[in-house]
Amino acid sequence: MLVKTFGSAVYGVDAIQITVEVNVDKGLNFHLVGLPDSAVKESQQRITAALKNIEYKMPGKTITINMAPADIKKEGSAYDLTIAIGILAASGQMESNSVSDYVIMGELSLDGSLRPIKGALPIAIRAKKEGFIGFFLPSQNANEAAIVEGLEVYAIENIKQVIDFFDGDKALLPVERNLKTLFEDKINQYDLDFEDVKGQETAKRGLEIAAAGGHNIIMIGPPGVGKTMLAKRLPTILPPLSLNEALETTKIHSVAGKLGNETALLTSRPFRSPHHTVSDVALVGGGSNPQPGEISMAHNGVLFLDELPEFSRSVLEVMRQPLEDREVTISRAKSTVTYPSSFMLIASMNPSPSGYFYDPNDPNSDSEQVVRRYLSKVSGPLLDRIDLHVEVNPIPYDELSSRQTGENSQTVRERVIKAREIQSLRYAQYDHIHSNAQIPPKEIKKVCQIDENGNQILKRAMEALGLSARSYARILKVARTIADLEASESIQPSHIAEAIQYRSLDREGWLG
Numbered sequence: 001m002l003v004k005t006f007g008s009a010v011y012g013v014d015a016i017q018i019t020v021e022v023n024v025d026k027g028l029n030f031h032l033v034g035l036p037d038s039a040v041k042e043s044q045q046r047i048t049a050a051l052k053n054i055e056y057k058m059p060g061k062t063i064t065i066n067m068a069p070a071d072i073k074k075e076g077s078a079y080d081l082t083i084a085i086g087i088l089a090a091s092g093q094m095e096s097n098s099v100s101d102y103v104i105m106g107e108l109s110l111d112g113s114l115r116p117i118k119g120a121l122p123i124a125i126r127a128k129k130e131g132f133i134g135f136f137l138p139s140q141n142a143n144e145a146a147i148v149e150g151l152e153v154y155a156i157e158n159i160k161q162v163i164d165f166f167d168g169d170k171a172l173l174p175v176e177r178n179l180k181t182l183f184e185d186k187i188n189q190y191d192l193d194f195e196d197v198k199g200q201e202t203a204k205r206g207l208e209i210a211a212a213g214g215h216n217i218i219m220i221g222p223p224g225v226g227k228t229m230l231a232k233r234l235p236t237i238l239p240p241l242s243l244n245e246a247l248e249t250t251k252i253h254s255v256a257g258k259l260g261n262e263t264a265l266l267t268s269r270p271f272r273s274p275h276h277t278v279s280d281v282a283l284v285g286g287g288s289n290p291q292p293g294e295i296s297m298a299h300n301g302v303l304f305l306d307e308l309p310e311f312s313r314s315v316l317e318v319m320r321q322p323l324e325d326r327e328v329t330i331s332r333a334k335s336t337v338t339y340p341s342s343f344m345l346i347a348s349m350n351p352s353p354s355g356y357f358y359d360p361n362d363p364n365s366d367s368e369q370v371v372r373r374y375l376s377k378v379s380g381p382l383l384d385r386i387d388l389h390v391e392v393n394p395i396p397y398d399e400l401s402s403r404q405t406g407e408n409s410q411t412v413r414e415r416v417i418k419a420r421e422i423q424s425l426r427y428a429q430y431d432h433i434h435s436n437a438q439i440p441p442k443e444i445k446k447v448c449q450i451d452e453n454g455n456q457i458l459k460r461a462m463e464a465l466g467l468s469a470r471s472y473a474r475i476l477k478v479a480r481t482i483a484d485l486e487a488s489e490s491i492q493p494s495h496i497a498e499a500i501q502y503r504s505l506d507r508e509g510w511l512g
Helices: 042-055 080-090 122-131 139-145 159-167 179-186 201-214 227-232 243-255 280-284 315-316 318-324 368-374 396-399 409-426 441-447 450-465 470-485 493-500
Strands: 002-011 014-025 029-032 062-068 100-104 134-138 152-156 217-220 302-305 327-331 336-338 344-348 388-391
Touching: 002 122, 014 080, 029 042, 042 080, 080 100, 080 159, 100 315, 122 134, 122 139, 122 243, 134 139, 139 152, 139 441, 139 493, 152 159, 179 243, 201 217, 201 227, 201 280, 201 336, 201 344, 201 409, 201 470, 217 227, 217 409, 217 493, 243 336, 280 315, 318 327, 409 470, 441 470, 450 470, 450 493, 470 493
Parallel strands: 002 100, 029 062, 100 134, 134 152, 217 344, 217 388, 302 344
Antiparallel strands: 002 014, 014 062, 327 336
C-alpha cells in the first residue's frame, strides 16, 4: 500500500515542501531514498524503538520510502514523525484517509515523545501557501507556528496523539494565537533605558543621530566610561518593529533554533553582541549545513562589536560585503543560500592597548607607534562603512553622583521616529533606500544639497583637519540626518559643523 505524508525542508529563511512516499510490499527490507543525510537514515532505529514502546510495530515487509524532490538534500531528524506516520498508515495500523491534508514533523525519542525542530515558522508559512489544513509539530514549537493565520497548528507531546487523531479516538484542539494582539501587547518592552546613563551627552547625541538615520557608529574611549552601557540601550531608541519586520526577524531566529519555547513572535529589535573570539562562520553564517550567523540574527536590529581591534582581521573583513549589500550569500558546491542582514553596526574600542588616550606627557601611556599599530587593526575599508566616530571621555564625579536623570528612551525615540518618517516620504520612490545611511553615491548630490556657507565650512574642515576623501560623503549623510531631526528641509551650516566632529578617526594628528 502506498501512502504520502508531507514535511518541509528549510533553505535560507524559507521552506520547501517535501513529499514522503511510503510503500509497504512483500519481502523483508528497508529502503530510504531521496538524498537523505545520516540523521535521516538513522530514523529507522528511532522509529522502530518508538513504535515498539507505544505497542505498535515496524511491519515485517519491504518498506520503500522516497523523499521527493529527490535532488534536494534532506537533513536533520525532523522527518522522524513524517516517516513514522507514513509507515503506520501504509501498513494499515492507522487510518490514512486524511493524512495527506496535514504537514507532520518532529524528532522522535525512543519512548515515542517528540523533540523540538528548527524552522517551525517558515514551515508553517509554506504549509498555508500550499493549502494544507493543519500542521502537527512538537509542543515546544507550537507557539511560533500558531501565529500563521488560516492554518490549524497542533501541539504534540508524543506520536500516539497523532495516531489517535487520525483514527478518530481522541480529538485535538489547535493552538490559537492572535498575531495582532500578541504584537501590540509586547512591542517595545525593554528592561533598559537611556535615562540610566549619567552624563555622556555627546555620545547620546551621536547614538540618537545614528538611530535616526540608520548609521553605523563607533565609540572610542578608555575602559569604564559607559561604551557598553550606551550600546545596549541603542535598541530602545530605534523605531518599533513593523509587523512584517517582526515576522521576518522571527523567521531567522526560528531557522537558527534560537526561539524560546514560550516565544511566539519577536516584538523588539534584536541586539547581538558576539565575543571577539567569534569565527568568521559564526559571524556571517555558513557551515556544512548552512545556518544564519550573528549578522543575520541581528537583522532589523543592532550588532554590537565590543573591543573592535581584538576581533580577527579575517572576521572583520568578511563583514564588509554584508554591510554594503544588507544580505549575505553562502555558496556551497550544490547549493546557495541567502540570509538577510540589514542591521545597524555599533562598535566600541579603546584608543590604545593600555586602554587610554595617547598622552605625550604621560610616561606610562603607550607610545605613539604602539597606538598607531593598535588602531591599524581596524581596516580603512571597514571604517569607510562607519558613519559616526564618537569619542567617549570619563565622567566627572559631580555628574556621576548627581541624582538628576537625563532624557528617557521614549522621548528620544519619538524624535527618531519623526526623522525616520521624513526619510520614508523622501525615499518612497526607491525600493532599496529607507534611511539616510543607504543613500547611494549618485543620489548624494540630489538629496544632500548644501549652500555656499556650508560648502565653505566643509572645505575648510577637510583642509585644516586633514579629513580623508571618504569622509566627504559620510559627513553629508550625517548632516542630512541632523537636519531631519530638526525637521529642516535644507542642510544648514550648523548641521555640517556638527557632522564634521563625528569623523575623529579620519583626522590627521588625532593621537595628539
